[in-house]
Amino acid sequence: MIKQVIVVEGKSDIARVGMAVDADMIATGGFALTKKTVEKIRYAYEKRGIIILTDPDGPGERIRQRLSRLFPKALHAFVPKSEASTADDVGIEDASPEAIRKALSTLRILYQEDSGLFSSSDLFAAGLSGEADSSEKRARVGAALGIGYGNAKQFVKRLNHYGITREEWDRALQMCREDG
Structure with missing residues (x-):
């Protein structure tokens, strides 16, 4: 089981990451983070640490940047776009369990x-x-x-x-x- 809580964008991402690893997760619900969601993430950040795993696209990067400002000591995992794409979609929900495990094995912290x-x-x-x-x-x-x-x-x-x-x-x- 992964100690930190993994922060993803949506419920489909939670399902896909759950196929790859045993971990607790929180979905942001997209860029419009609610106050309640931010508080859930903050609690996880302070108690266990968080891993930000957003989609390898523009909206996912904007969510990652926002979360990085709110939680500067968060860990970051990246699934390459080439490993998280279908013919008409890009996202963590499209990544293989192997690609997700690989991304979670190479965690980075964003230095200010x-x-x-x-x-x-x-x-x-x-x-x-x-x-x-x-x-x-x-x-x-x-x-x-x-x-x-x-x-x-x-x-x-x-x-x-x-x-x-x-x-x-x-x-x-x-x-x-x-x-x-």
């Missing part, structure tokens, strides 16, 4: 201070910006690092705010090169 370790030149040198397939490469490296996808600017911010080390960066790049 920028480490300054990475810059856009690091992305350019690694082919993660400025090339036709850079977006695809960022998605693979983001999945390997457990920080999700972002455009080049967002990706640098995630590298610097999720505590990624140079060693982790090098390993993720090497792994993605080996995978094609």
Whole structure:
């Protein structure tokens, strides 16, 4: 059983995550968090800690950002969009139990201070910006690092705010090169 409470967007997400792991969960009900839901999350945050696991899409990212402001020491798990998509939908409810377990095995905390370790030149040198397939490469490296996808600017911010080390960066790049 996972000690922390997993915060997801909806009831379908709860059902899917429940197929993958034994954990308590709270659904946000979307971006319009009610006061009652925020209080439930706050109680879990203070007593057991929370893991934010939102959909890998725009609305999911906005919910993650809002929850991060409210609960700055929350842990974050990311399921890559490629592993949480069907032909007409993107969401945790579309992820396989294996993809969810993998995301929950690579938890990150969002640091309020920028480490300054990475810059856009690091992305350019690694082919993660400025090339036709850079977006695809960022998605693979983001999945390997457990920080999700972002455009080049967002990706640098995630590298610097999720505590990624140079060693982790090098390993993720090497792994993605080996995978094609």
